[in-house]
Amino acid sequence: MDAIEKELDRLTNGANLSKSVKEIDKCLELLLAARTTIENDPSATISTLQTLEPGLKAGFQAANESLKGLHGGIGKYGKALDKKFKTTNTKEYPFGALGNSQPLINRAIMMHLLREGNFEIAEMFSQEADLAGSVPSVLELEFRELFSIQESLRRKELQPAIEWAEKRRDSLESRASNLEFELHRLQFLVFLFEGGAGGQRLALEYSKSRFLPFQKKYLPEITRLAGCLVYREILSTSPYATLVQDDSSWQSIIDAFTTEFCAMLRLSAESPLYVAATAGTIALPTFNKMSTIMKAKKTEWTSQNEIPFEVPLPDKFKYHSIFVCPVSKDQTTDSNPPMMIPCGHVLAKDTVQKLARGTGSRYKCPYCPADSFPKEAREIYL
Ligand SMILES: [Zn+2]
Structure with missing residues (x-):
């Protein structure tokens, strides 16, 4: 945060909002003082207003100058951000593609607002994003x-x-x-x-x-x-x-x-949007680095459902254990889940089918002398 503030300060040449606010406050004080003078002595109206004018003019000018710096700075800051994170181009960055998931993202934002207790904002968002009925x-x-x-x-x-x-x-x-x-x-x-x-x-x-x-x-x-x-x-x-x-x-x-x-309510305790955004922010530098390497080496990313590197996330972002089949060395998935066979050993479903040669016949466990039928294997949930 400090770094962002410093950067904003540098881009705005030290101009800040409080400077303008101070100038406006000074103008208000001048006006109030003038009012009191006129109230006390109506004959002094013209002379008071005449002396008031240059002070007000200078004050407004100073406030405007300071705001100009700020506006310019914010504009430059936006450009600086774009420059810094230019790799969010969807072609280079497969995970950046939104595709037709926009309604889902809107729904996630709506749910997040409700979960944070921002009911009025949620209501407005629902109207503007046309979400009636989706939540x-x-x-x-x-x-x-x-x-x-x-x-x-x-x-x-x-x-x-x-x-x-x-x-x-x-x-x-x-x-x-x-x-x-x-x-x-x-x-x-x-x-x-x-x-x-x-x-x-x-x-x-x-x-x-x-x-x-x-x-x-x-x-x-x-x-x-x-x-x-x-x-x-x-x-x-x-x-x-x-x-x-x-x-x-x-x-x-x-x-x-x-x-x-x-x-x-069958919902997770943390807002999924918060978790996704936080985990995403932690992972972003790694993805950024990969994108740079891919560009430098002119390689393509071919694996569909896995990323070619580890993303170190804090423990609270780890939700389930991973099981790797000891025979095939494949990580289990929804379509190839871990199965426990009657002797108590656990293998991936594909491995069990391969061992039984796809015929459903009796096979021997690779880790102990017991044998069993594939239909006796039970799926386990980690
Ligand atoms: Zn066994």
Whole structure:
């Protein structure tokens, strides 16, 4: 960011918006002072206006000069950007081709705006990009609910989130989610540590009424929490106290809530547009370099579905494991998935078919003495 600001500064010869704003402010002050003078002594109107004129003229001129520099600078900056990233030409840059995916990209932008809570902008964008109907209107209501619950969590109010989770207990359970219990636990600790003199009683009542359905799964944790009731005074430096007082632990419960909320809508927790743009930005220099090398060596890119180099991305952008068949050394794909054969070894589907010579007959595992039929192999999901 610093570099961009410096570059903008260089291109605009130091002209900036605040200089113009200062000049305009000075003009306003002159005008206000003139008004006061005239109000106090109407006979001085003409002489006051006469002395006012040169000051105003100079002020406006200075403000205009400064803006001129700025406009010129922004123009130059645009050109500088084009020059810097000239390889976005679709012919040289196969991944840059938009083709007929524009409606999909518009939809992604619309979804991103909704997920960021920019509802008014989303509405306007939907009208201007003619997206009516492509994003279900119920999603907006859902996201409004998400934002209102996130807001209450930021204020350390847990009830709206707890109500939401209680209504969806079965679905959360089927996703093996701990969210509802974590929310109850936090509410219990909030009562205990921040409930003042009656805090212990409130926490006890709360645990009696809410922990019951969780006894089977979380008994050791509930036991520890019950212990906290007795030792509240000496727990001020315990991890439980930090759970209530630390902002980062509240942020992680907000994140966990957002993930579950989006999962219920069958959406990822992060906006796909944000992930694609961020990963793309990280990967861009590598692609740029490849494009330069390709041009210098006059080579063509022939592989259809793979890139000829590694793009180092941070761990949070890695979504699934990759399986390489130990026999064919091929990376598995949707059409050639990894299969587990009865002995427990895993091979690519194509390899299994090759071993059975495409006839479905019995074949021997390449890694152990067991043999089996291809139809006994089960697809596995990594
Ligand atoms: Zn085997």
